[in-house]
Amino acid sequence: MNNLARIRERRENxxxxxxxxxxxxxxxxxxxxxxxxxxxxxxxxxxxYGGVKWEFSTDAWFNVFFQRDIFDDTLSFAxxxxxxxxxxxxxxxxxxxxxxxxxxPTAYFIATRPKxxxxxxxxxxxxxxxxxxxxxxxxxxxLIRNEGTLNTFLMTIGVIDAPLQILxxxxxxxxxxxxxxLPLMVLPLYASMERLDFSLIEAxxxxxxxxxxxxxxxILPLVKPGLIAGxxxxxxxxxxxxxxxxxxxxxxxxxxxxxxxxxxxxxxxWPLGAAxxxxxxxxxxxxxxxxxxxxxxxxxxxx
Amino acid sequence: MIEISEVxxxxxxxxxxxxxxxxxxxxxxxxxxFTLLGPSGCGKTTLLRVIAGFVDPTEGTVTMDGxxxxxxxxxxxxxxxxxxxxxxxxxxTVRQNIAFGLEMLGKPKTxxxxxxxxxxxxVQMEGMADRQTSQISGGQQQRVALAxxxxxxxxxxxLDEPLSAxxxxxxxxxxxxxxxxxxxxxxxxxxxxxxxxxALTMSDRIAVMHAGSIRQIGPPREIYDHPAERxxxxxxxxxxxxxxxxxxxxxxxxxxxxxxGNRVAARLNNAHNGxxxxxxxxxxxxxxxxxxxxxxxxxxxxxLVYFGTDTHYHVDLDDGIRFVVRVQNNTDMxxxxxxxxxxxxxxxxxxxxxxxx
Numbered sequence: 001m002n003n004l005a006r007i008r009e010r011r012e013n014x015x016x017x018x019x020x021x022x023x024x025x026x027x028x029x030x031x032x033x034x035x036x037x038x039x040x041x042x043x044x045x046x047x048x049y050g051g052v053k054w055e056f057s058t059d060a061w062f063n064v065f066f067q068r069d070i071f072d073d074t075l076s077f078a079x080x081x082x083x084x085x086x087x088x089x090x091x092x093x094x095x096x097x098x099x100x101x102x103x104x105p106t107a108y109f110i111a112t113r114p115k116x117x118x119x120x121x122x123x124x125x126x127x128x129x130x131x132x133x134x135x136x137x138x139x140x141x142x143l144i145r146n147e148g149t150l151n152t153f154l155m156t157i158g159v160i161d162a163p164l165q166i167l168x169x170x171x172x173x174x175x176x177x178x179x180x181x182l183p184l185m186v187l188p189l190y191a192s193m194e195r196l197d198f199s200l201i202e203a204x205x206x207x208x209x210x211x212x213x214x215x216x217x218x219i220l221p222l223v224k225p226g227l228i229a230g231x232x233x234x235x236x237x238x239x240x241x242x243x244x245x246x247x248x249x250x251x252x253x254x255x256x257x258x259x260x261x262x263x264x265x266x267x268x269x270w271p272l273g274a275a276x277x278x279x280x281x282x283x284x285x286x287x288x289x290x291x292x293x294x295x296x297x298x299x300x301x302x303x
Numbered sequence: 304m305i306e307i308s309e310v311x312x313x314x315x316x317x318x319x320x321x322x323x324x325x326x327x328x329x330x331x332x333x334x335x336x337f338t339l340l341g342p343s344g345c346g347k348t349t350l351l352r353v354i355a356g357f358v359d360p361t362e363g364t365v366t367m368d369g370x371x372x373x374x375x376x377x378x379x380x381x382x383x384x385x386x387x388x389x390x391x392x393x394x395x396t397v398r399q400n401i402a403f404g405l406e407m408l409g410k411p412k413t414x415x416x417x418x419x420x421x422x423x424x425x426v427q428m429e430g431m432a433d434r435q436t437s438q439i440s441g442g443q444q445q446r447v448a449l450a451x452x453x454x455x456x457x458x459x460x461x462l463d464e465p466l467s468a469x470x471x472x473x474x475x476x477x478x479x480x481x482x483x484x485x486x487x488x489x490x491x492x493x494x495x496x497x498x499x500x501x502a503l504t505m506s507d508r509i510a511v512m513h514a515g516s517i518r519q520i521g522p523p524r525e526i527y528d529h530p531a532e533r534x535x536x537x538x539x540x541x542x543x544x545x546x547x548x549x550x551x552x553x554x555x556x557x558x559x560x561x562x563x564g565n566r567v568a569a570r571l572n573n574a575h576n577g578x579x580x581x582x583x584x585x586x587x588x589x590x591x592x593x594x595x596x597x598x599x600x601x602x603x604x605x606x607l608v609y610f611g612t613d614t615h616y617h618v619d620l621d622d623g624i625r626f627v628v629r630v631q632n633n634t635d636m637x638x639x640x641x642x643x644x645x646x647x648x649x650x651x652x653x654x655x656x657x658x659x660x
Contacts, residue, residue, distance in 0.1 A: 202357055203390035205377040207404035208455065217403075221394045 035281075042274035050268045060271035064279055081259070081276075088256040089283065091170060091245075092238035095177040096185075099234045100227065102178070103185035107226075108219075110186075111193035122190065125183050133180065137247045140176050141167060168250030176248040177238050184237075185230035192226030228295050235291075236284055256280050304491060305331040305354065305372075305459060310363030312349055312515075323349040324360065325515040331459075331493060336485050338494045340502040341512035342538065347495045350512075351461050354493065355384050367458065378407075383452035384461040388468070389444050391436040397423075397447050398432035404455040422450040425484065442473045449481075453488060460485075462494045466501060478504055499539045503527060511535045531572050532659040536584040543590070543626050547583040549575050549657070557657055559583055562622035563600045568652035573659045583655040587629035590650040592616050592640065598647020602626065604640050616640075618648055 042060050044052040067078045110121040128136060143149045144166040151163040166172050196219070204214040220227070242257030249255070254262075256276065263273030312324040324346045331337045339347040352358040354365060356377030365372040372380060383404065391400050401422050405415045423429050426446035436444060445465060452460055462481075466474045482505050485492045496502055502509050503523040510520045511534075519531045530536035533544065547559040550566060557571040561583075569583055595601050605625075606617035609632075616628040626648055640646050 197388075197390065199386055199388060199390040200392060202355075202377075203384070203386060203392070204403075205357075206355060206382075206384045207451070208378045208407040209403075210378055210407075213407060218392060 038274045038277050042271055042278055044271050046269045046271050048268075050264075050270060052270050057271065060269070060275040063269075063272050064275045084254050084256060084259050085279075085283070087170070087253065088239055088280075089287075091173055091177070091255065092235050092241075094174050095181065095238045096231050096235045098174065098178045099182050099185035100231065103182055103189055103230060104227075106182075107186050107189035107193050110190055111196065112198075118194070125186050128179075129183060133243055134247070136180060137176055137244055140179050141172075141247060144172060144175060167248065168252060170249070170253055172248040173241075173245050173253055173255070176244040177241055180241075180244060181234045181238060184233040188226040188229035188233065189223060190226075192223040196222055224295065228292065231291065232288060235287065239284055239287075240280055256283075304333045304368060305493070306364075306366045307331075307350070307354070308364050308366075310350070310353060310360045310365065312346075312353065312358060313361045322515045324353070327363070327515075327517055329510055329517060329520060331491060334489050334491055336482065336492045336494065336505055336507045338496060338502040338506035338509045339512055340496055340499060340509050340539075342497055345512040346515040347497075347512050348463055349515075351384075351463055351493065351495050354459070355382060355461055356380050381457050382459040382461055383455060383457040384463060385448050385452045385465045387463045387465065389448040389465075391444055391447055391451070393436055395436070396432065397428065397434050397436060397439065400436060400447055401451045401454050403451065408455055418454055422454045425453070425487070426450045426480075441469055442477070445469060445477060449484065453484070453490065456488075457490065459491045459493060462492060464496055465494075466496070467498070474501075481505060503539070511538060513538075529570065529572050529656055530584060530658065533582055533584070536656065536658060541587050541627065541629075543585045543587060543624075544658075545583045545585065545624065545626075545655070547581060547655075547657070549577055549579045549581065551577050552579075556653075559655070559657065561600060562620070562624070565599045567599060567650070567655065569655035569657050570653055571657045573657070575657060582658045584658055585650050585655045587615065587627045588613075588631075589654045590626070590628045590648055592618070592628050592630065593647040593649050595645045595647045597649060599649040600626070601645065601647050604642055604644045604646045607642055616646075618646060620648070 041052055043056055043058065045055040045057040045059065047053050063078065064081060065078055066075055067080075068075060106125070110118055110125075113121060141148075145151070146163040146165065146167065148167075150166075151160075154160045155163065166175070200218055200222070201214055204218045209217060239255075240257045241255060242261055245253060245255040245258055249258075251258075260273050260276045260280070263269045263276060267273070307327060307329045310324055310327045311322060314321045314323055327346070327350060339350060341347045349358055353360050354372070356372075356375065360373070367381070392403065395403065398419055401419045402415050405418055410418070419432070423432060426449050428443060428446050428450065431439060431443065431447075436447065439447070445468075448465065466477050466481075469477060478501060481492070481494075494502075494505065503526075506523055508520060508522055509526050510517045511526060512518065513534050519526060519535045521529075526535065527539055530539065530542075536542045536544070545561060547561055547569075550558040550560055552558075552571055552575050555571050557569050557575065558566055559569050560566050575581060592604075600620050600622075602618045602620040604616060605619045606615075608615040608617065611632070613629050613631045616630065618626045618628065620626050628648060
């Protein structure tokens, strides 16, 4: 009896591991593995024509934050890198903010439609996803370029005399990323709003809450999980965005993604690229921790 | 105090037009426990939502103490609602739920704290203030919903089937509790239910609704004893309906001729003339089973149903109508008849109610 139970337990254990295997394989080879390689590369010496030489070096990490003057060897902060870090964080935050401002009413609108209409609206949100990222980005480019739709329209109705220079600015990058990542905000927001019990909103009005109070005290705390998820889904890929800043920023407004690509490409400095990648990861993790803690404190009340 | 006058609410247009409320007029007095009673879809909840401000009537006026209530948005009306599913805020504690209305009214902190304590005591929820609403039972949620709605001291409290989600025992005790709260606070209660027993036990007055209009308004006893029409008699309690012909009608009394040819005195609640063919309603507990020779009507005992406190005699009358007599059980009661026996049914003069139709 006891023996039987032990055999069964052992078999169950084995089955459990078997069932876990696919997930473990993916985690090891697709997530942890590449990360580990990147980490190792960041401590190696750059090869002459790309690649790495297997010699330990902290040059790459040094170069992420500092630069040595070519002539007199004085040390200074790597302004170019730091300004790119700063721009990446700034543009990603602005994109996230814009996605909240645009996505919240959109999700609310869809969630308050009759049930059989909601799928249609969600389909409209999803359609851009089926189009290639480059094509979508070029479409936005067409809208905002100097001879583009927006400028032509504004000039025709006489609001402006000369075309607005939007393309190849930071604004253009934000517009581009906003367009690409907005659905990632709308989807989780909609999911949490759809579960929202609208009698709670009525209860709010019934208890003398104005529209603003109902939004602030009832709707926002209740859809907070969706808001956090959406913000993370927009902020993280924005920080590492590569195609959009490249096309919309015209190569002048580099973001972290472009800087990393540069090191692996023309720069032929793989260790620096690897170090920058790890830095990006660190920024994302710090931002996420900070965001989750702040968001958790606000709504939790006494929690 | 609340004056609802000729209120109608239509949904849709053309052929699909549906009247949720059809020319409803009713006035509710200060400190009254007023019940809107009717089957689902009769418009009772719609009427409640008109008062609360969540539904705009197509026509009609609603005033409170002479002020036009319809001109105010829901959050400016001095009424609070206890919702059917309670609608407690899941992200707030019991205390925060109860304090919500007071905070929105901008009351000072000390007053809010005092009122919340007072309300917790009123609904007997002391010591639960810092629980999450998901951590308390259905009955307790019900109490919190009541306390939350009562805390801002509204002039009128609207209750939308608040007891329907509770089990039988809890419902019974909450009925008494609600009545106590209403008497203690002196707030006007407008209570919506489809449960006739709830309505009869708690209300000062009942309005019976059907298909968007009010069919009868009156105190519980009047509604039960003197139903004005077939729907009311049928919806509240059990009733036998007998086709009768009016022989004479005078004031509130009428002589009616039954299907058996016998005549009996009955109460007249509506205008009727001699010769009219109409319906007589007789409550099962008002009738008696007697030997065939003594019966106003005769028939065959088709079924005996034992209910513990009483027994129902199902009698198939000679004119084909099923008539139910309810007899309270006594320990020493001799058996009146057996299934299949020929039997007589009788009821005293004045017990039958002549209905409108």
